[in-house]
Amino acid sequence: MTGNNSETDEEAPKQLPLNEAKVAILEIYLEQWNTTSGQERNVEWGDATRDARVKAPEMDPKLLKSRKTVYRKWLQNHRGKQKDAKPPINLGRKWTYQTVVGALRKNELLKNIEDETGVKPGETEMMNHYSKYLTEMVNSLMEKEVEEATKMAIVWNKQGIPPKVQADTAK
Numbered sequence: 001m002t003g004n005n006s007e008t009d010e011e012a013p014k015q016l017p018l019n020e021a022k023v024a025i026l027e028i029y030l031e032q033w034n035t036t037s038g039q040e041r042n043v044e045w046g047d048a049t050r051d052a053r054v055k056a057p058e059m060d061p062k063l064l065k066s067r068k069t070v071y072r073k074w075l076q077n078h079r080g081k082q083k084d085a086k087p088p089i090n091l092g093r094k095w096t097y098q099t100v101v102g103a104l105r106k107n108e109l110l111k112n113i114e115d116e117t118g119v120k121p122g123e124t125e126m127m128n129h130y131s132k133y134l135t136e137m138v139n140s141l142m143e144k145e146v147e148e149a150t151k152m153a154i155v156w157n158k159q160g161i162p163p164k165v166q167a168d169t170a171k
Contacts, residue, residue: 018074022052026074033075045072095156097149098138103165104149109133 018026029048036044049071093099102109110121113133119125141149161169 018070022071023074025052026071026078030075030078034079045075048075095153095161097146097153098134100149100153100156101138101141101145102134103161103169105137106168109137112137 026048029044029051032044033041033048045068049068052071053067109130110126113126113129114120116133117125117129119129
């Protein structure tokens with residue numbers, strides 16, 4: 001009989017849920033578990049396991065041995081908030097005055113590209129010309145317009161962009 005293994009045919013014993021007495025014991029060790037790490041944490045886990053096993057009902061030896069992992073999982077799941085959590089990564093776009101100008105004058109920019117090159121918006125060749133014409137547009141701005149765009153970029157980075165610009169950018 002190939003592929004048959006008598007050990008895998010047996011049904012694995014099911015873990016009984018933790019009773020109140022065992023949970024109370026684990027809660028005693030929880031604070032110590034949270035304040036330690038590495039080898040010290042393994043010692044706390046061993047102590048908690050020994051004390052909790054005393055409260056365990058008669059069990060199959062295999063089930064009793066696997067119970068250690070149940071206790072460790074319980075301690076890990078109830079440890080609370082982690083220390084030194086890293087701040088979330090900002091996946092949003094960082095706005096500069098050039099990108100603000102590009103977003104606000106997008107229609108004008110696309111019209112210039114179409115008039116001078118004949119490439120219509122949406123065509124793949126449009127991207128070949130887009131950065132060149134955007135750079136020309138930004139360089140032709142007056143100093144006052146650059147300052148306004150810079151201030152707008154700062155506001156957009158802090159508060160978010162206006163819904164109208166969001167909708168246009170999403171297109």
